Amino acid sequence: MSDLTGLTIAEIRDGLATGQFSATELTHSYLAAMEAARDLNAYIVETPEKALEMAAASDARIASGEARPLEGVPLGIKDLFCTEGVHAQAASHILDGFKPVYESTVTANLWADGAVMLGKLNMDEFAMGSSNETSYYGPVVNPWRAEGSNAPMVPGGSSGGSATAVAARLCAGATGTDTGGSIRQPAAFTATVGIKPTYGRCSRWGIIAFASSLDQAGPLARTVRDSAIMLRSMASVDERDTTSVDLPVPDYEKAVGGSVKGLRIGVPKEYRIDGMPPEVEALWEQGKAWLKEAGAEIIDICLPHTQYALPAYYIVAPAEASSNLARYDGVRYGLRVPGDDIAAMYENSRAAGFGKEVKRRVMIGTYVLSAGYYDAYYLRAQKVRALIKRDFETVFEAGVDAILTPATPSAAFGVASKTTASPIEMYLNDIFTVTVNMAGLPGIAVPAGLDAKGLPLALQLIGRPFDEEMLFRTGQVIEDAAGHFAPERWW
């Protein structure tokens, strides 16, 4: 079979079960695709030997009738996840040479379910960025380009390598993490499906920390069904993460294809922002029409504190990051740059090891947490955060089942097109996604159309805490109506 990389995870499962191809053949197809796509810079490290070893084990399992839920499915892993004995550097120079001696819970869950690791995926350094341009390993290129143009576009970030790899068929699915939109925004930019589950659904153990009260892992995949299959394996209750919530993991795939008849879908007026491109507005209207046709009821809702989510995020996330990143001191792991004394060694190591965006955020975080400023910044931001959460609780209590919004304020932009702009301009990419992290809710981005230049656009659905099933149900309606989008191969 020649086109194995075109199969969805659901199709792989069926093909392997019926012996149409082997896990080893499938893995070889992906390894060849990865080799041919190195210009996209999606993978930081490829692990072909490990992949083939895991695929052989999967073939043995399948032969003996002991296939597990993700048996033989080749996946890419974001560099933020600790993988035993394999490069894990959060795409940062400060973790130079770091090879974890342990495995993250999420990746361990995937391997326990039979998945095959193809390699580690590029990302924004420490997941700080919305374009995958802050990586120590250089920018990732989006497989999508504007019609009639050769200009490289960003895949979004921070899970940009994951999004590009899924869209360009360099893995069947990928792990991502989402602190302010880092799964959903790159999914939107590449016409892939990305879900950030409820905070506490996936264990954070072994995921290199950025902002602990916001970070959540989730999948990027080609279809809503595939993302449901992956999330079921990634999610678990983990005693090693005290914020892991003690709730059984449902079989999410069962929710895919469920009727949305009679559901109440909220549409928040605050997401209609100034300067929103008419195409995004039109897509949103289209999304409402699709859900209405499928029998859902569209309700106008009000989330009055929406505009304060992004500024509050830019206090909370850097504050937590400055604390989490204090551990990179040139002593226990990673880069060490000598200095005259121990303080100079710390300062030189961190100056050489962190990139510009990371330094900027660590500095902001250090400032807002420093003596005399805590109440004015961090405490106030956490109070605003409580109000943002209350906004959502109020609409859910009023009987809204899910909320429909655009996923991003625009389609993908050009590589290096925003490097001279103010940092705020880049931050505005997350304006529709960041509220969800602040409130800890689940959110999914589903491809919904192309703009006039032929670049992908997506819709976002936001659900009640731990109601990911509602997102898979409603997301499938969008997917069925919008169809599938794949980039034309040029690389």
Add this chain to the structure above:
Amino acid sequence: MSVDKDIVKRVARLARIAVSDEEAEALKGELNTILGFVEQLNEVDVTGVEPMTSVVAVDMKKRADVVTEQDQAERIVANAPAREDHFFVVPKVVE
């Protein structure tokens, strides 16, 4: 509130990041842009609002106070840039 170059250098010192004069100048502008952006939070009336301390209302999990993973010294120092036996080596701290 805005920061000047001296404050930037003080914050860099607290964050343990070596910053040159030119970098401090550039960071001053960037930090003031961000601090200006977050200023809008002052419009929000937060009187009587409890700050959010956890995303999901659950009791902090506690585990039994027992040793679960012991004798891991070799694994712990495995990634150290400088080590001697099972110790991390750092520049002299006490004269």
